[in-house]
Amino acid sequence: MDKKWWMESVGYQIYVKSFKDGNDDGIGDLLGIHDKLSYLSDLGVNLLWIGPFYDSPMDDNGYDVRDFFKVNPTYGTLDDVKRIIHDAHQLGIRVIFDFVLNHTSDEHPWFVASRSSEDDPKRHYYIWQKGRMTKDGLIEPTNWASFFGGSCWTRNPGTDDYYMHIFSKKMPDLNWANPLVRKEMAKVGAWWLDLGVDGFRIDAVSHLDRAPFEDIETTSRGPVLDWHRFSNLPAVHPYLKEMNERLFKPYGCLTIGEVGGEASIEEGLKYAAFDAEELSMVFNFDHNWCNNLHESDDPDALITDVHCLRRTFMAWQKAFASNGWLPLNWLNHDQPRLLSHYGSEAYPKRSAKMLATMLHMMRGTPFIYQGEEIGMKNYPFTKADEFRDIASIQQLKTLERDMPDVNQEDLVRIVAKTSRDHPRTPMQWSDEPNAGFSGQTPWINVHPDYQSVNVRQEQLDHRSILAHYKQLISLRLSSRYQDVIKDGEIRFLDLDDPDLMTYLRIGDSITLLVINNMHDIEKTYDLSPYDTLRVVITNHDTPIIKDHVLTLKPFESMVFEVKEHL
Numbered sequence: 001m002d003k004k005w006w007m008e009s010v011g012y013q014i015y016v017k018s019f020k021d022g023n024d025d026g027i028g029d030l031l032g033i034h035d036k037l038s039y040l041s042d043l044g045v046n047l048l049w050i051g052p053f054y055d056s057p058m059d060d061n062g063y064d065v066r067d068f069f070k071v072n073p074t075y076g077t078l079d080d081v082k083r084i085i086h087d088a089h090q091l092g093i094r095v096i097f098d099f100v101l102n103h104t105s106d107e108h109p110w111f112v113a114s115r116s117s118e119d120d121p122k123r124h125y126y127i128w129q130k131g132r133m134t135k136d137g138l139i140e141p142t143n144w145a146s147f148f149g150g151s152c153w154t155r156n157p158g159t160d161d162y163y164m165h166i167f168s169k170k171m172p173d174l175n176w177a178n179p180l181v182r183k184e185m186a187k188v189g190a191w192w193l194d195l196g197v198d199g200f201r202i203d204a205v206s207h208l209d210r211a212p213f214e215d216i217e218t219t220s221r222g223p224v225l226d227w228h229r230f231s232n233l234p235a236v237h238p239y240l241k242e243m244n245e246r247l248f249k250p251y252g253c254l255t256i257g258e259v260g261g262e263a264s265i266e267e268g269l270k271y272a273a274f275d276a277e278e279l280s281m282v283f284n285f286d287h288n289w290c291n292n293l294h295e296s297d298d299p300d301a302l303i304t305d306v307h308c309l310r311r312t313f314m315a316w317q318k319a320f321a322s323n324g325w326l327p328l329n330w331l332n333h334d335q336p337r338l339l340s341h342y343g344s345e346a347y348p349k350r351s352a353k354m355l356a357t358m359l360h361m362m363r364g365t366p367f368i369y370q371g372e373e374i375g376m377k378n379y380p381f382t383k384a385d386e387f388r389d390i391a392s393i394q395q396l397k398t399l400e401r402d403m404p405d406v407n408q409e410d411l412v413r414i415v416a417k418t419s420r421d422h423p424r425t426p427m428q429w430s431d432e433p434n435a436g437f438s439g440q441t442p443w444i445n446v447h448p449d450y451q452s453v454n455v456r457q458e459q460l461d462h463r464s465i466l467a468h469y470k471q472l473i474s475l476r477l478s479s480r481y482q483d484v485i486k487d488g489e490i491r492f493l494d495l496d497d498p499d500l501m502t503y504l505r506i507g508d509s510i511t512l513l514v515i516n517n518m519h520d521i522e523k524t525y526d527l528s529p530y531d532t533l534r535v536v537i538t539n540h541d542t543p544i545i546k547d548h549v550l551t552l553k554p555f556e557s558m559v560f561e562v563k564e565h566l
């Protein structure tokens, strides 16, 4: 295996709007990120993924790009971007940016031109189709729904046809079948790489190809969401091979593709096996669905399905063991907060540390999402006007239409279960007003627990969640265990256990035994097959071991260096 710098990295994801407000207007920005570089360096991470900060009308917080080469003035200037890259590099921290390939804003000059006339040179930069005349009048080209609700087609009165958008109607999809689009997007990437950025997280990369435009069979009248019609389809691969040849390979940059739409492991390998010549790694989402979140009405009644998590991690780790590399992340800016999802509000510290250990001890490149390292939780949304996320607002509108008999409080509760606003509440820096995020009222509410859950407080406590993350990072990057943690073989154990996630990491001379109790019960674990040499990291003061049996408290996690008897 060719060692790459990003295999020796621990990443940290920054959602710009919510990280730190540097100029006190209530909105996170680039200055704020710059101010916090020393915090990140002290945490020990050496790779930052910074979300989109490009010029944008902000329909989807900047994933709707109006100008790929300009910085959104609310976030700062190009000089601020350069300063972040430069000063991060000085600290030994690499930086990657979001690169949005699938769509632009409808205010991007390409789209403004494209929609203006059927003869415009930019016409085929986007996906246009005629509507269908039925006895009820003109209808959309297909009955496909977009991810954010409603049809994925919007009519353009000027040309009397429809453009496609798998996200919001202000985010028209680029037509990747057009070689000119591919060339332009490679230019965008080169421009930022020339500026010194080390690579990209590639947004929504699995959606660049479309199935034939045929209706989805259904009995319902409205549009139907079937993401298979625009996810992981064959032409994505030649497009990415071309981008790799033209852009990624010449610059030797890191590329991590977001592969939604249920990318299978085989598909994952097509994108990111070492010999795929497409991407360096892919973020998949399979581990995000391993509890009863979607079935349960009570956020306190979530139960982690350990079998599901084990099956998922095991399958991806195994498939990529010799032929690829994986990012390791629990969540991002679209997912519930980790502690509220798989952790326990009754045991916040212990469960957050256990979850961190479970992930960070695997093979791959860990990514921490801002606030995860201090145990931030889901926000208790109770009112419709607390939501900011376009997908949540759309979902609420759809529910109001489809469930007219249900009161709004209950509808808000449904949206709150999975709202993308949970991970977007301001980062909690201190117990000062607005959690030290800003001197002004922030654009989205601060979580009410900020007086006890915040960076400053945890920095003073050597047993905090933050301290545990620091310890995990230094174990991976600078301890005698670094080789085995980065690249040792991983062997999952106790495959039938409903509560424990256990695995071995086997290196040339060191073996680690990782034991995580994922449930709110006490468990015992038989250590007799091992000589336990020492405790590497734990979330509990002293292990309780008697006659080679370890007693684990709820959510306890232990990593031992061991010698195997077998």
Ligand code: GLC
Pocket (backbone or CB within 6 Å): 060, 063, 064, 100, 167, 203, 204, 258, 260, 333, 334
């Ligand atoms: C990705 C982003 C998400 C965004 C979407 C459209 O899924 O993570 O936040 O809304 O792409 O760009």
Ligand code: CA
Pocket (backbone or CB within 6 Å): 021, 022, 023, 024, 025, 026, 027, 028, 029, 074
């Ligand atoms: Ca600001």
